[in-house]
Amino acid sequence: MKKRNRILSLLLAGVMALGLTACGASNAGAAADETGSAAVSTESASSDTAASGEKIINVGVTNTIGSLNPLLLNGGEINKYATGLMFLPLMELDADLNFEGMLADSITTEDNKNFIVHIDDAATWSDGTPVTADDVVYTALRLASPVIGNTAMMYYVFEGVGDDGFVEEGAESIDGIQKVDDKTVQFTTKEEMPITTFENSYARYLLTLPKHVIEQYSEEELSTAEWFNHPDVVSGPFIVTDFDVDHYISYEANKDYWKGAPKIDKLNIKIVDGSQLYAGLQSGEIDITQQTMSDIPQEDYESVEALDNVEVVYGSPVTNQSVFIQTKNVPDVKVRQAMLYAIDRQQILEELLNGHGEIVDGFLSSASPFYDDSLTPVSYDPEKAKTLLEEAGWDGSQTIRFYVNSGDSTFVNAASIIAAEWAAVGIKAEIQTVDFATLMSVAGTEDYDVLAVQYTYAPVDPYPDVAWLLGGEGSWTGYSDDTLNEALTKSQLTSDPEETKELFSVVDKKVQEDVPMFSAYVISAQGAVSKRITGAAPSVYGFFNDVQNWDVVE
Known part of the structure; x- marks a missing residue:
């Protein structure tokens, strides 16, 4: 295990980002109370619902986001899911811990070293362009770029990538990540790896970008490009319209989503302190909380259970x-x-x-x-x-x-x-x-x-x-x-x-x-969902997998 442990020690920060729960670490709620910016943005959205008849759902979370750039993904849950609403991962776990195709419809291997990823034939960008193997390969190359410098992705496992997780600066390809045809990519690892490890650690965290749109940017520009804050081409069900990394993220529906247009018009992620979740659920300013992104304090569990307007769901013990x-x-x-x-x-x-x-x-x-x-x-x-x-x-x-x-x-x-x-x-x-x-x-x-x-x-x-x-x-x-x-x-x-x-x-x-x-x-953490919401259920995994089916019934 010497080589494995040496590599693991290099990427400790990435591993911890995936596993650690900074309970109570969200100071965003306090900041929101002081500035009022979160309340103004999301409350005005709620007012628009009554005035215009738009369907809006507010998700309450207790951790800040960091960035909406998939190339800067840090492995934290809120970062991954908030970005994944726009740029789908290849695969995702469902509520029953089965791997479900998102952008890909299958991943197979015969030797636990060569993993064949097939992109769903129906997958298209919101501008109508098909999602292709070129998009996946391009994104992977940028994730392994030393210029961008994202150590959390742990790409050191693939052939052609150094033990530090990076290719050489200016590299135009990765030996271990190659296009097979327009809808197929082969990932080749240095050592054998169970398919579940590939799916969980890599397929779930590769959020593919549209090469035909962002190849205009140099690698130096990709880390700071304003395009990621207001992307106009996505593969997922929602497109961000406004956000403050400490307080809120607002989305509108991608009506051209290839899996079906979302039934709601807008989605807001409200970043608050855990102590504010009960009041938000009670007033209706928060419609749904999820067990690991929404840290409801234990002392509020019984109060949330007593609310007439929500259903409580306890998550699996993870x-x-x-x-x-x-x-x-x-x-x-x-x-x-x-x-x-x-x-x-x-x-x-x-x-x-x-x-x-x-x-x-x-x-x-x-x-x-x-x-x-x-x-x-x-x-x-x-x-x-x-x-x-x-x-x-x-x-x-x-x-x-x-x-x-x-x-x-x-x-x-x-x-x-x-x-x-x-x-x-x-x-x-x-x-x-x-x-x-x-x-x-x-x-x-x-x-x-x-x-x-x-x-x-x-x-x-x-x-x-x-x-x-x-x-x-x-x-x-x-x-x-x-x-x-x-x-x-x-x-x-x-x-x-x-x-x-x-x-x-x-x-x-x-x-x-x-x-x-x-x-x-x-x-087993508590989640809750407003009774006015259909098609949505708090779950530790698979929470947003079918978000296009969420609906509001007044």
């Missing part, structure tokens, strides 16, 4: 409240085991999350097709914890430095409970509550004993995150194990779901045994 132990600083496995036995995780789940979630050991939750339900989580047993500490020669003099995200109010409370339970068995812990940016800075130093953060391990493709987090020295756990490494390596050499499940079970069992990390709980 967001893991992970607790990482830096094994370099807590080297005795018996001490780490004791730390886990000392915590009543089920009680925390019931009291702080009202049972909306689950307790698992390891990385995978029941949302993953590779989840092993025979792996029974370690139960609360403080006497066992005391015995283990005694066997380890623990004298209680050491203080565990426990870093927690101050923006995650639920886990701040959970951390206090955990610290009290540790104290009851003889483990002293000092809780350090820091903002998300500081937490990530601390994570890179190894100068901590325990660090907790919300982390979503992609249910269909957990390998990149797991391999990094258990990658030995320099990782957040400092932990490595030969048996575990062998299982992870083998998971990349098979596309058999049952074999993959067995291999990840090996990983989770080893993590349960050695405790380099544990899951405090896995969250």
Whole structure:
């Protein structure tokens, strides 16, 4: 695994962007309150609905966007989905974690190295021009450009791309990404890769651009071109009309969308603080929230459930409240085991999350097709914890430095409970509550004993995150194990779901045994949708897949 871990370390920022949840990190709501700009834009749109009869839907989210340029995609959910409304990905996961064709209608491989992507024959740009293989190849080349410099895309896996993820400056082609015919592209990887990894990490994040429109720009201009803020040619169901990266994004329907004209006229994404979502749903200023982009505070769950004008949908458990132990600083496995036995995780789940979630050991939750339900989580047993500490020669003099995200109010409370339970068995812990940016800075130093953060391990493709987090020295756990490494390596050499499940079970069992990390709980987050909306349902994945079918019934 040396080559894989070396490459993964180069792209850590990209991996974290895909998996981490900066709970409470949205300061956009506060900014909107101070400036009023978000409220003015979206409220005037709502007024237009009554006056003109236009159908408008407002989506409430709690994270800022960054950019609408697909070449600057950072992997964050709101960035991906907001941009994907205009420029479709090749494939997307649906609500049941099946891959669904978006711009492509199929992806196949015979050897897990050559992936054949076929573009839907019906796919066209909004100006009537067919979407072709040239568009896909052109976009991929720009994503691998050192001039644009997007490290989050992780294109180092393809033939002809350097380990830094870039081609040579001025390159006119990529050996591993080639046109076969007008509607077919072949992607060739340096090493074998399961098709699910290709689909999840690459097909979902390649948002194809219209070559015939933007080839007028040099690579230097592509990062700042105003065209991306007001594109006039798109492949998706909506076209942006106005946006403020911290407050809102407004779209109008692409009436020439090749999958069918949207039933609504306009769509607004309103960026607010989580504490504003309940009031927005209650007043009707927000029509729908999604489980991972819309962070409804736990304390508002019951109030949202009591609203007569919305339907509440709890998402599948995918967001893991992970607790990482830096094994370099807590080297005795018996001490780490004791730390886990000392915590009543089920009680925390019931009291702080009202049972909306689950307790698992390891990385995978029941949302993953590779989840092993025979792996029974370690139960609360403080006497066992005391015995283990005694066997380890623990004298209680050491203080565990426990870093927690101050923006995650639920886990701040959970951390206090955990610290009290540790104290009851003889483990002293000092809780350090820091903002998300500081937490990530601390994570890179190894100068901590325990660090907790919300982390979503992609249910269909957990390998990149797991391999990094258990990658030995320099990782957040400092932990490595030969048996575990062998299982992870083998998971990349098979596309058999049952074999993959067995291999990840090996990983989770080893993590349960050695405790380099544990899951405090896995969250089933709340989403909500106004009863005036049809064809739309909050879901962790596939939320916007059929947005053209969303409608308003007054």
